[in-house]
Amino acid sequence: MRDLRIIFMGTPEFAVHILKGILENKYKVVGVITAPDKPAGRGRKVHQSAVKKFAVDNGLTVLQPTNLKSKYFLEELKNLQANLQVVVAFRMLPKVVWQMPKYGTFNLHASLLPEYRGAAPINWSIINGESITGVTTFFIDEKIDTGEIILQKECPIKENETAGELHDKLMEIGSKLVTKTIKRIQNKTVKTKAQPNRKLKHAPKIFKETCKIDWNDTLDNIYNKVRGLSPYPVAWTTLVNGDIETELKIHLVRKEKVQKTENTQSLEIGTVIHSKKELKIVTKNGFLIVDRLQISGKRKMDAQSFLNGFHFNKDTKVC
Numbered sequence: 001m002r003d004l005r006i007i008f009m010g011t012p013e014f015a016v017h018i019l020k021g022i023l024e025n026k027y028k029v030v031g032v033i034t035a036p037d038k039p040a041g042r043g044r045k046v047h048q049s050a051v052k053k054f055a056v057d058n059g060l061t062v063l064q065p066t067n068l069k070s071k072y073f074l075e076e077l078k079n080l081q082a083n084l085q086v087v088v089a090f091r092m093l094p095k096v097v098w099q100m101p102k103y104g105t106f107n108l109h110a111s112l113l114p115e116y117r118g119a120a121p122i123n124w125s126i127i128n129g130e131s132i133t134g135v136t137t138f139f140i141d142e143k144i145d146t147g148e149i150i151l152q153k154e155c156p157i158k159e160n161e162t163a164g165e166l167h168d169k170l171m172e173i174g175s176k177l178v179t180k181t182i183k184r185i186q187n188k189t190v191k192t193k194a195q196p197n198r199k200l201k202h203a204p205k206i207f208k209e210t211c212k213i214d215w216n217d218t219l220d221n222i223y224n225k226v227r228g229l230s231p232y233p234v235a236w237t238t239l240v241n242g243d244i245e246t247e248l249k250i251h252l253v254r255k256e257k258v259q260k261t262e263n264t265q266s267l268e269i270g271t272v273i274h275s276k277k278e279l280k281i282v283t284k285n286g287f288l289i290v291d292r293l294q295i296s297g298k299r300k301m302d303a304q305s306f307l308n309g310f311h312f313n314k315d316t317k318v319c
Helices: 013-024 050-057 070-081 123-128 163-187 219-228 303-309
Strands: 004-010 029-033 039-040 044-045 086-087 105-109 130-140 147-157 235-241 244-256 272-274 279-283 286-295
Touching: 004 013, 013 029, 013 050, 013 086, 013 163, 029 050, 086 123, 086 163, 105 163, 123 130, 123 163, 123 219, 130 163, 147 163, 219 244, 219 286, 272 303
Parallel strands: 004 029, 004 086, 086 105
Antiparallel strands: 039 044, 105 130, 130 147, 235 244, 244 286, 272 279, 279 286
């Protein structure tokens, strides 16, 4: 059995849970690499990554390099004398870093590789209407998410599940898979397989323009987009209320499919229909019922609260 000295690399809350699992299983973590502190919010208060906060609270050595190729950082890394590196939700590593430990560097990715390589696999799996996803551990190589697969675990996606809910499920499954992977490396029982080379669905980084709703799309696709971007970074649209246009973020929705009839044929796509209790938007094949939303500059609220305080002009719509 190998005596492991582990360096953990990660930044967000997802990675914290994995690091916690490693420590709970009594593996020796000799160092944690995470993003540098940076100012955030209106007050520009210095913000520490979730991983740094957890590592400091648990007395772990923390390194926060701005340049992963700098001589100073590489020297610090060597001095930790690690023989295994575990990477979860971090940035791309240079070869000099991932090749350094004797037993390699492996990554946890929140998809069933080779599908959904990239920065936002959880979001894109829901946006694209998948019913199954999972997590993968793999040894890092020169390209992004292309290394040899160690272990995988499937996870079903429920029809009404949001990215936030799926994130939490995969975080739990991923923690167990990372521990299992470390155990196999420790026991010298690792077997890997190359990723197949075929046409794939990708998971690129999501920008604000990616989150804008196209109301000419199908009801299912719009519904999946809202789920896949909730609670962050959130789908949005422009609310046109008379002469006033406002950005509207949509957090939580349901769908109501209808057949085209004489009563619905005349309704323009994007029309906002409201009552005292319900807010819904016309799509090409049904209604998107909005349950939670946020007007620009206001707090997030449920539809009932919004309807109680918002004055609708004639022909209010979204676009």
